[in-house]
Amino acid sequence: MRLAFMGSPDFAVPALRALHEAGHEIAAVYCQPPRPAGRGQRETPCPVHRAALELGLPVRTPARLKRDAAEHESFAALNLDAAVVAAYGLILPRAMLDAPRRGCLNIHASLLPRWRGAAPIHAAILAGDAQTGITIMRMEEGLDTGPMLLEQAIPIGPDATVQALHDALAAMGARLILRALEEDPPAIPQPEDGATYAPKLTKQDGRLDWAQAAAALERRVRALNPWPGTFFEHGGEQVRVLAARVEAGTGAPGTLLDDAALVACGAGALRLLRLQRPGRAALDATEFLRGFALPRGAVLG
Structure with a gap:
């Protein structure tokens, strides 16, 4: 043909x-x-x-x-x-x-x-x-x-x-x-x-809105990587989230509930498993946290 x-x-x-x-x-x-x-x-x-x-x-x-x-x-x-x-x-x-x-x-x-x-x-x-x-x-x-x-x-x-x-x-x-x-x-x-x-995606679609339910944010991480990528802001940097898991937890949305990257969401909490700073390699959360502090009580943007 x-x-x-x-x-x-x-x-x-x-x-x-x-x-x-x-x-x-x-x-x-x-x-x-x-x-x-x-x-x-x-x-x-x-x-x-x-x-x-x-x-x-x-x-x-x-x-x-x-x-x-x-x-x-x-x-x-x-x-x-x-x-x-x-x-x-x-x-x-x-x-x-x-x-x-x-x-x-x-x-x-x-x-x-x-x-x-x-x-x-x-x-x-x-x-x-x-x-x-x-x-x-x-x-x-x-x-x-x-x-x-x-x-x-x-x-x-x-x-x-x-x-x-x-x-x-x-x-x-x-x-x-x-x-x-x-x-x-x-x-x-x-x-x-x-x-x-399903409209065309933009970079801003990747911003994690912690007021949403943790389950919805975990799906967003799976849906938007590698592009446009999901991210939050902290310490003047935009940090990409490459993998995450839903866990139990309550608190004001965006608040870190422990020192191991568990973030309170609108419903439930999201454990950040793999992260990346601008211009750096992607790292598992344990290794990432050795060089970038995400302390309990801090609030992510």
Whole structure:
């Protein structure tokens, strides 16, 4: 089948590789343009860009699509059977959605209509959902509102991290898109009720609000690391929290209840297990506390 692949981050790479290995003709790979990264701020291609070059596939990196008639014509000229989209990062205009014969098929990391939007994996952990999954949908102009072709669920365990769930869903998405292309299942409209939205995350989403319940904060730690990262402020520094555990404890929210990093929350307490200062290595709490005091009674920001 003649395809275009449209994706940018690590999540999309397994699907690109699976399509290539299955023998599909990938006429073009679309991804975000290279951007400055690292200490030297060197122009760096995204993960899909790097994978496409490794596979010898042609890459296109338009900065915008919405009102670019030349891009629309170039896309239509590819004469595609379908386009596969996975976390691309740009909105596809109607002219591009309608160009492939079987439309544009999206690999979405949730059980639609729950968690439409930019950060569905994070949102599922934050909400304490028991499961999430992959939906293959045919795209339309609405935000993740198109009809569904295939869906598969995966449980979210009590210790699930966003990275582990991300990797499992990326592999699942690669398997399901191959099935969708081979089987061409009937499209089923999404239910009208039950839609929820997962907006794009910002750095401030990682600030730990100690007035929240400890269970909610522990989920936030698992959901938002490595990015945007969860943190508190103390002693003029922003300290990242990389792992934590819910424990019993009461006190004014943000107050340290012992000398081993147990913090009172709105309900229960949170034991900080792994921490990191700016520019330093991540350390287990016992080692971290040898060089950064978090004494009983202090209040964290």
